[in-house]
Amino acid sequence: MTAPAALRPPVPGVDVPDARGRTGLDRAGRDLTGNPDVRVRDVELLAAGWHVLRRTTLEVRRSDGSWQTQQRETYDRGNGATVLLYDPDRRTVLLARQFRYPVYVNGHPDGLLLETAAGLLDDDDPATAIRREAAEELGVVVGELQEVFQVWMSPGSVTERLHFFAAPYSPRTRAAQGGGLAEEGEDIEVCELAFDDALAGTTDGRVVDAKTVMLLQWAALSGPFAAARRD
Template sequence: MTKPIEGIDVPDARGRTGLDRVGRELSGNPDVRVRDVELLAAGWHVLRRTTFDYRRRDGSWSREQRETYDRGDGATVLLYDADRRTVLLTRQFRYPVYVNGHPDGMFVEAAAGLLDGDDPAAAIRREASEELGVLIGELEPVFAVWTSPGSVTERVHCFAAPYTAASRVGPGGGLAGDGEDIAAVELPFETALAQVASGEIADAKTILLLQWAALRGPFSREAAGSCP
């Protein structure tokens, strides 16, 4: 008798089954035919190997395999004070960047987190409160991006929102039960841009949002021109 497999036939540690079914019914691209999906690992997130046929530009078909890491979608927010020309970021230890060459793993980035079943706006309001103690009022959707499309399925919903001293109503710091130890980092906007150039800020979503703020957002020439 075949032993039931956690995450496929019986619930895994997070109560999930059928994890090998994701992607089998895709039909949006007639040049892609999914043949098989294998569950390679199901810890907190899910690693799959998918076999598919792909019709190349010359009309020939090739059989391909890709591994995908599914950690769910996320959301992030650039908090800014246009009057004082500051941004409010986080600083925390990130082991993956530490093991891949970052000097100490202490990463400066915009507040962010996984959706965990919430819609993107609700998720980032939750994360801003947990990480920075900020109660977000007005929230502006900026864009949604895939930051590592070759292997990671995550789409990050990017927002911007104003903050003031009055909107910092909680202690922040993250959730200790999740191992989080997050410090708030308030920087002049020009300093944050300079730290992108120097490599002190090396987080992709944060760089994208800072560039948006400079080109189209609250610190752009267009925004400055609209001020009385």
């Protein structure tokens, strides 16, 4: 259990501001009341370099009525949004190819993934955030925007909820080069693929990013390319 504040030195992110000016990062979850079979007993801040890692002690009532004490570590990086940009006339999609160290260290041959444009919401609403990301990463000014679904991508440990969108694009709306923000370490290759080729990549190993697989399959099953595939 976490020691009382009076018995320990001030903790950045808890008692005093951390490098991002945050305090009270150990309060998340303490006031949850939506599930009467879950009682949060303690929250420890483990790390807060940029995103936040917490260890929570909770009591969970099992199906037989007994209470069990559990500990869960959660990684809080905020919520995000992603968008599939598609050209319905030319039957193409616009994807980003970029290096992802976590997949590289876990067996991907070079760490370069083909992905739909995506990013964290920060302080924006999902639609505003994904318009920003589409412009920064792929150079597209998004007009009409369709929200497809919302998904928790890794509910066993990561708190992030991802908002999925789709939007048409054309050569006319590709207003900039894209490539991401160099100051954030981004070096993105803009890739235009035939939709059928991108969809085939979800089964032959060329497209292995979860959000991208989901949006491509949605586009084939019930999205902009569904009717053409049925015909």
